[in-house]
Amino acid sequence: MEHNLTVEAILLYQKASLVADDLRKQQNQGTRPPVPRAFAREFFAFIDRLNLRLMEDKDNFFGYFLFQMGKEIRFSIADATSVTFKGTRYILYFNPLIFLALSPEQMETSIKHQILHVVSMHLVRAKELKGSYSKQAINLAMDVVVNTYLDHLPPFSTTIDWVNINFDLLLTPFESFEYYVEKIQTALDLRTDKKDAIEEGSRRDETIAVSYSPDQTHDAWDESDDIDEQTLRKFTAKYIDSAHKGQLSNYLESMISALKAEDEDLPWHWYLKKLVGSIASGKKKTTARRNRRQPERLDLPGHLRAHVARLIVAVDISGSISDSEFKQAMQEVFHIVRNYKHDITLIECDDEIRRVYQVRELADIKNRLDVRGGTSYSPVFQYANEAKDTDLLIYFTDGKGETKLAEPPRGYKVLWVLSGRGETLSVQEPWGLVKKLKAIKAEYDPALDFDNVERGGFSMNNQESMHL
Template identity: 55%
Template structure:
């Protein structure tokens, strides 16, 4: 089977080279774009499907089932045989036939495994945090040597641990962390006066066609990824993983999968709320513009000014699948957090319109939720909040609303809380943090809810808090 596939790849490579020769001649005359013929594209992906069947038949069939779920496209300007990104709410694998077809079938299979390992090791998310601090070349090399440690055979020009150590006079050891590798490589790049095999110059020509491996261009398509919350991307990844996990997996895959599931189970939205509430909390503040009330003659003592009440609005999507018990449980968390601050809480019941607005002081002030009369639209609440100059908006919804807001939020922060059967927020630009409610293990009757004694929060499974809007 593999011999037949190898022969087919050689034939496709010959067709590709004939097209390339014709394209170069036409480009000189007519400046034509590099677009492969439809017949070749169809043949190429039929060939890729056969390679993917080899992955399914392999002992580690996880990669084959994962690959089936992905989009597949051709990109001639990527600097490696394959590349991956998250686009249009799905993972997409790109192929450069000029670099892919000359490989052996085993190397092709490992190129596909290579990209899937980038996803499972959560490199797309981790690279976002590192790319502002390290050069693109250092980050590309570090991610590739982490992944390539687990793959053999690899393309002859692949970035391996031994190759990086030799090129940059380093002593990196196997199975190190991405963060450690990128730091060591970055230091080596800065200390190196010049390079011959690889350049760390980021001004490479953005040509239509790349025919050789270029470590500086291997992950350029990551810049085209959908700009979604890292936690939401983790939930998408878990769905891919669950669908692909049909048998026994290797230890490194099992550990990576466990890390994905652990991070997705830890949804401490109340910690984000506590952090946000602290930024809008109000009370007395010291000032030199007013004398101390108790000792007005003491000019060395500062007086106090009373701050305004922080306005927190809580929108409840009554058309969604969030249950009353789920909402009340979340609201109890809200009251526990904001009771230490001077706040004014207003609840908005809404679907495609605002149905009711009322103020609450305790959990007992919550009113019964009417049945939703329409679909879900977030814009009316955003417009209402803009008019009332609030400080913080919590929006409880199942996430199934419009994709674009009519009006952008002005002067306040938003925490979107997805519950019910929702698995994502429909908005392309949330303009705030998107978090998920933990599913309730069992339905609790509303009459019993107020007698539940809370023992506080566990501090064991916190995730890093980043409040970037």
Template identity: 55%
Template sequence: METSFENQVKGLYEKTDGILYDFFTAQRQNSQAQVNISQEFKEEFFSLVDKVSLSLLTDKDNFYGYFLMQMARELRFDISSPTAVNFKGAKYVIYFNPVIFLDLNLKQMESTIKHEILHILSLHLIRAKEYEGTYSTLAINLAMNIVVNAYLDHLPPYSVTLEWVNRNYSLNLLPYKPFEYYLEEIQTALDLLEADENAADEHDTDDPDPDPEERIETEYDPEKAHDLWAESSDMDEKTLQEFTEKFIADAQKGSIPNYLESMLSALKNSKGELPWNLYLKRLMGTVESSPKKTITRRNRRQPQRLDIRGQLRSHKAKITVALDISGSISDQEFNQAIKEVLAIVKNYNHEITIVECDSEIRRVYKIKSVKDIKERINIRGGTKFTPVFEYANHHKVNLLIYFTDGKGEEKLLTIPRGYKTLWVITGKEDKLSLKKAYGAVKKLKKIEIKDDSLTMNDVKLEGFSMQDQESLYI
């Protein structure tokens, strides 16, 4: 015997079918057709969401119910997941795609709402931006979903879990690891699956997506599941964290699970945006080094070919430090920043190259210690970022650290390929002129250098040790 809840789901599903039929019929006659959602349908759908919310409030994890009560709600037929979130107008908004959401049972509906809230608590809406351009959208989404779904039961059958990723990408990922661990391993697996580099180039285009009102998503797609994050209000991590903490405080009405306590404690103890030098230290734990051939390991792409040698990482990455010599960074600031870069990377035995550039590259030289830093050229031309990325692509660097005042092009003419990018903004500006940064953007702040006596002897020469690894936990 069906319950009133199941009857309501069935009735809404039939009405949803009617909306889809009207849309596709109109679309055949007019390419500008729009999804027409009546006020009656919205009220009935959100009354169903209220029942799910009530179920969350009566559950032992009632934190999610109280958090949901503070969120605005909207319907979107263009999202490729049952639910999605972003931050707009000083509050979090949760979106529902009725086509996908109504296929779930009550417990699965609860889990997909919990899933979105866990992304919020993990500050994934901000953290995802740090890796744009460096990692694929699919790798970022899969890694973040593994992290939050590890805490959830009653997931929809298509959910991205650790087991799902291990099975589909022939991996052996371990549970309850940091997001960065999953991201690096998954991206490596995705790279191995690429037929050739042209396939990646064709996928990474700047062509705009169709108008959301002209598109309906009927199936879950992990690569597009978090697209709405890009529509969030422009806000720095510190401000967003303050809003999040307010939501959390208002949602803590009763007992909460141990895993939530740990997550909330970590968020509360966080000091907002990670300083550039600490972010660089974390980045160094994942930066790829130049590979070297070996006969002791089979080739990963063609393991059946015994005549093809495998590869090992040599742990001597190519790091390029670009300096915008037209910007407002002072010599003192730059020297201090370079000291910090050297102090961080010295234990990794990496190769550091300085590139000075305004509208074109003016000088390139390698450094091993502070003593190798040359006086900057006194040229103050215009600013273009593209020449540095052309250099980095041509020389196959592993990491690009770009010190600039942020004023330059709005769009790169050369897209970075195969390396990570960290922008460090100097002077009074807080933003980068580029619409798409292809990497993390941090603000240069005064940093304490514990040891400023860095010399050639400080740079490791004897190789690599696992003791040199930095933890990825932040």
């Protein structure tokens, strides 16, 4: 069957080239004709045979997932395949000029690549980072994550080795999407040759793309329906339920379990990761890179990203959180923020602030003061409001305190983490998320190297938390 598919792909590629030439000529004459129906029928018959082969594979999840997707031909996409969400369904686009040039195994990988983007909610997560990072950095980071778990990659695929070579980096496998984005963006910002900098909004031929472009491969995502993340996750879960016909790979199983979890059941540190990742990154001037708008002006500095997440961690020392619970929680905090430049201020408070100090690692945390006063949250919020550039306040408490804050937070996010026997927060208007501290297994052991890390299995690469 593989030989037949290869021969059929060669013949279809020749027809696709003729179709593309005709479309290009008509575009030059000012018209945008549709793909000829005869070619479309023949191409999708070929895709159906490829789909059947995926469904017969031992890892048949991808075949059954593909079976549910809409399928369209689009010669303009700068990849073999791309995906979007329209009208309550996922649409998989094919560029025959790139797709048909691959081997059958590589065609399957290209399809799996897009499905993994869907199941890992990259369509949503990419939007969250657009204001802080370039499209090029986001695209490369997502593809590095997905391609780590795929075999028979097309020759143009973005892999961690390719990124390391082309951007002079030392990235290691099994890091988070956000970690890769930050590292790749820094490398892009350091480049001094203006031809290396891809300006946002730059586009090429709108009708015909004949080669892969990592900067534009996910452009179709921008056409997705404007739908909230919770609804999109529910639609995705339905696709997954219909596609789950047999045993799943470990990374797929853990990723799917994470995606289908309900909000109230998700551990607090998932929300912490989302909040930290959403903090807008700043920029600082540097002479190591030319100014992007005026590269010929050597006297003008360029900019480097200076992403510093400024966190305040407050612990209610009058509450019922134990030292072991708090240190375990702080271990989770440090593990999450390690992918970002960060400053952490720790505050011990009961009815007033008792101690404030900076922490960089778990060993910096001091034994808590043996003071047991009442509980008042307002002093911490007043401190955070007066502090410069606070991004996030994490408040560990049993929830038993005042019912109204003396003043609301100003310009920063708030995450309340209820500990011990605390079930509800007394503050009626919390101005942020309220989550329960549950006993969690430590996800990171500093003694382990990256090859041995298993972070609880809540994403497709066992390292990458889903954004919610």
